[in-house]
Amino acid sequence: MLSGELWSAHPHPYRDELLSSWLVRVAHANGLKVQTFCAQEFGNDHELWNRDIDRLAPAWLIESMSAKTGTPLKRAWETTLLGYEGKLYDKYHPAGQLRWVLPLQIYHRKRRGYGLQFCPKCLAEGFEPYYRRSWRVALYTFCSKHDVMLWDRCPSCGNGVVFHRLELGKPDLIDGPSLQCCWFCGFDLCNAPAVPVNKWNERMFLSWSRTLRLIDRGAVDSAGFDYSKLAVLHQFCALMVSTRCAPKLMAYVQERTNQSPIPLVKRRMAFELRSLAERHHVLGLSWWLISRWPSRLRAAWKHKVVRYNVLGKDFDAAPEWYLAVVEQLIHRK
Ligand SMILES: [Zn+2]
Ligand SMILES: [Zn+2]
Structure with a gap:
């Protein structure tokens, strides 16, 4: 009772x-x-x-x-x-x-x-x-x-x-x-097997781990953390899996980072609907791409694997610092 x-x-x-x-x-x-x-x-x-x-x-x-x-x-x-x-x-x-x-x-x-x-x-x-x-x-x-x-x-x-x-x-x-x-x-x-994380890029995984610890603490104790970085990361994850918007982007980053491709569902779907294995792979490549901002993005753009017009696609409330770089790419055309 x-x-x-x-x-x-x-x-x-x-x-x-x-x-x-x-x-x-x-x-x-x-x-x-x-x-x-x-x-x-x-x-x-x-x-x-x-x-x-x-x-x-x-x-x-x-x-x-x-x-x-x-x-x-x-x-x-x-x-x-x-x-x-x-x-x-x-x-x-x-x-x-x-x-x-x-x-x-x-x-x-x-x-x-x-x-x-x-x-x-x-x-x-x-x-x-x-x-x-x-x-x-x-x-x-x-x-x-x-x-x-x-x-x-x-x-x-x-x-x-x-x-x-x-x-x-x-x-x-x-x-x-x-x-x-x-x-x-x-x-x-x-x-369940405890599978060690393959930290193929030390700096990038350090940054990723720090972010996860922040989320782990409930994302409340986050003074000084710029969440807009995660919005941009999300945009790159979406582009990376898009065979329509940036069909060559993922292969390019895989080659630059020496990462083997993994089978990905080709269908258009929200990033959040993808399996853990797919998300982890794509996240790693995207973290790498936004690290050393914006030089890696510029290099990708020079290699013609990403066009400036898709960078802002479906990206509501994109941060100013990101839009400024996209703007620069347009003028360098
Ligand atoms: Zn079961
Ligand atoms: Zn744990």
């Missing part, structure tokens, strides 16, 4: 924990399956798990979680992806792609969403496993703490991570599998 001001068990969110992970832990700490807990506490009218609650968290849920666990309201909101507004993406909107935010693709029943990544070593650390908010970020392809690649799917069966589905169809489950198990095949995700 849950009564009183606080829930009888009321764990607080762990560092950088996602709302969905926190909610499942709260339910389990109270001895209930998460669906049962939610029906009992919030009523049957509120179906939570058919949406991405980390992105579309209703205010009443955050307010309840805050009040019933004794967590400051601000901290409770920080478990959602809203905190990246004005940093990773410009303005929050409930539908459509948010820059750098991995979609869960819940509505695509046939498509297996790969929108929640994990580091097997982080998952195995601490008192119990939990899922980090930074693992929903598309440029967060490796763990800067353990220097290993993240995973965006179960290495055993290939399904995406959907930890609340662990309980479906298991009516009496209370002490069931923990959050670290694959919902489909039961594989312990902490045992």
Whole structure:
């Protein structure tokens, strides 16, 4: 029986924990399956798990979680992806792609969403496993703490991570599998191979790791960090995979950096919908291209692998320092 001001068990969110992970832990700490807990506490009218609650968290849920666990309201909101507004993406909107935010693709029943990544070593650390908010970020392809690649799917069966589905169809489950198990095949995700990151360019990976640590800290403690750099990075990732806008760009950068090509899905799709392996490869090439700004871009332009007119394509609110360089390229034509 849950009564009183606080829930009888009321764990607080762990560092950088996602709302969905926190909610499942709260339910389990109270001895209930998460669906049962939610029906009992919030009523049957509120179906939570058919949406991405980390992105579309209703205010009443955050307010309840805050009040019933004794967590400051601000901290409770920080478990959602809203905190990246004005940093990773410009303005929050409930539908459509948010820059750098991995979609869960819940509505695509046939498509297996790969929108929640994990580091097997982080998952195995601490008192119990939990899922980090930074693992929903598309440029967060490796763990800067353990220097290993993240995973965006179960290495055993290939399904995406959907930890609340662990309980479906298991009516009496209370002490069931923990959050670290694959919902489909039961594989312990902490045992996923820890693959070391291949840091093929020291300076560039240093810069990338620093950025990931910033995101890891919730992107709150970011004084002095210029987020517009990430907007430009995103633009280059988009161009790099575009066979229409810059068909030779990726091959050029691969050659300059001595990186072997990897198979990429040719279809036009948002960068955030690509697999972890594709994103990691393209991100590395794009970081390299924006490093030593703007000399590498100028060299690419001289080699005619990128035209100035695509540099600003679909790039809303491009930063001034970037547009100034594009402008220079136009006049050097
Ligand atoms: Zn880790
Ligand atoms: Zn599995």
